[in-house]
Amino acid sequence: MRIDTEQGDDALPVVRFEGVSMRYGRGPETLRDISFSLEPGSFHFLTGASGAGKSSLLKLIYLAHRASRGRVELFGRDVSLTHASDLPFLRRRIGVVFQEFRLLEHLSVFDNAALPLRILGRKPATYREDVAELLTWVGLGERMHALPATLSGGEKQRLAIARAVVDRPDVLLADEPTGNVDPAMSLRLLRLFVELNRLGTTVLIATHDEDLVARAARPTLHLEHGRLVDLGGRP
Secondary structure: OOOOOOOOOOOOOOEEEEEEEEEOOOOOEEEEEEEEEEOOOOEEEEEOOOOOOHHHHHHHHOOOOOOOEEEEEEOOEEHHHOOHHHHHHHHHOEEEEOOOOOOOOOOOHHHHHHHHHHHOOOOHHHHHHHHHHHHHHOOOOOOOOOOHHHOOHHHHHHHHHHHHHOOOOOEEEEEOOOOOOOHHHHHHHHHHHHHHHHOOOEEEEEOOOHHHHHHHOOOEEEEEOOEEEOOOOOO
């Protein structure tokens, strides 16, 4: 299935799957014969029932797992042919919001959010105001010095999102990013994703939130029993 966007035909897809299948260990295939591409600057939702394979598909994109067969390309490069030393460079171009948050418990809210910038070698003076503004946007402006252990589930979710988008990645993958927040904050986070997309980031959001999908009115990839279903005219 080819995902159409407004980008020129000469632009390489940032993500391309061709006949991709995946299994864990010796178990049955979790994903089967998946083919699609995401063009630069596109915005899609990934939907499907629990167990359909949404999280597994995201893992293939952010290189947490390898396909059992088929071809996966990131930024025009076949990941199976990419040297191991080059994989961290590809990963750094991808922001990920995990369901389990993966916050560093010994770092403050501010330092967790700023971590991608520190890894890139930027000095705190160059990003302090931007990080503070982002945390205020996601409702954590008054919790910047708190530790993750003192945050609610919804606050941890918002911090994980802030950390994923702080360095404006080329691709943003979000696994149920509004699962622990109320409808008002869900809408606010959607606006953040839309704005990031407007600035050029390709966005793929895995979600059960039908209201979020309806409000965004963006194309949807739908998984059923590990297979990608073309929904035709559905936005």
